[in-house]
């Protein structure tokens with residue numbers, strides 16, 4: 001078992017380079033199988049969710065070459081298999097993008113029901129609604145979703161709720177079908193625009209990504225391309241909060257400041273100084289408590305749910321009472337018990353958390369319940385007095401590239417250590 005051990009109290013100072021966006025990469029990698037010649041992807045984050053995606057592609061017969069740490073080449077012309085290996089697909093949420101890509105390429109796809117972070121009920125009804133509207137039939141048996149079609153035809157789809165995953169899957173499924181597909185009430189996240197740009201660079205005809213109406217005119221062929229994935233705005237936001245929480249002075253490089261606005265505006269409101277440049281932002285924190293604040297998570301351009309736990313960690317030390325309302329997921333407060341172990345004063349009622357600012361947090365042994373919960377515990381550990389041990393860090397490594405290394409480079413005292421797991425202890429007894 002591996003843990004992060006943090007000795008809190010160091011102010012972060014220096015530069016952090018942001019990696020490519022996880023949630024763009026995990027959509028773009030499955031999309032690469034639509035090209036009839038190799039795709040080269042740059043700024044691919046070196047994280048476990050990407051590794052699983054690339055393993056799936058290799059198992060299915062694609063040739064995947066790692067050109068350097070963050071650049072890969074995918075040649076998918078030999079893929080014939082339309083079923084994704086069960087265990088791999090089940091371990092990540094984004095495996096459901098293979099439903100859209102395999103369906104449009106082969107008129108058939110078989111993928112396990114997706115995994116990913118446990119954040120409450122996460123149905124895929126809107127994905128299935130799109131596939132059906134395009135002319136396919138689906139069944140769910142033995143944990144697998146199977147979709148078949150004789151012929152897919154462009155259509156108009158209205159999403160009953162705003163969903164990133166279903167918007168992406170509908171774009172993927174519609175990109176090669178006959179006619180025009182119009183997606184209404186679509187999600188507008190930066191990675192949706194990035195996927196559309198990637199597909200267009202392969203020869204697709206997609207307009208309107210980034211607005212709530214996306215128009216996709218199907219094309220017959222898509223060719224290989226050379227593409228650079230956008231920077232990860234959630235990784236950037238996480239380090240912005242970490243810098244603020246430690247009263248540090250950090251410049252976050254390789255970012256698109258526009259994507260960070262929902263995060264920057266909340267931090268400024270709390271009293272954090274933010275200087276925006278072309279492709280970097282500088283965060284200057286302070287030692288006195290920040291202003292309390294209320295926030296509600298919303299689809300883009302609202303405040304991102306993927307930054308909610310990290311802000312909660314920061315608000316535990318703010319002056320006064322803050323209220324967080326989670327409106328995307330049923331259950332994204334599973335980090336609260338762990339922050340309480342560190343001295344935070346938080347109460348949760350359904351989708352609302354009330355945080356009373358305290359004078360200090362103290363280090364404690366805690367567990368990461370999911371990816372962003374883990375990031376929140378790291379931020380709390382960095383600002384706490386004493387030592388924090390974080391268990392279940394595999395959640396964190398699913399989505400952050402070299403987090404401990406990047407933090408150490410700006411002065412954090414954080415190391416990853418191996419400990420004997422429960423099995424090893426049982427054997428030793």
Ligand code: EPU
Nearest residue numbers: 023093094121122123124125126127163164165306328329
């Ligand atoms: N929903 C439905 N039906 C559907 C699809 C979604 O009811 O068919 C609901 C979900 O249950 C949820 C809401 O709609 O309550 C939003 O879900 P969405 O589809 O937007 O999320 P997702 O595609 O499952 C992606 C990211 C998440 C991120 C959300 C929201 C990936 C692989 N995951 O999930 O990322 O929180 O969008 O921005 O792209 C993370 O990175 O930590 C993470 C959880």
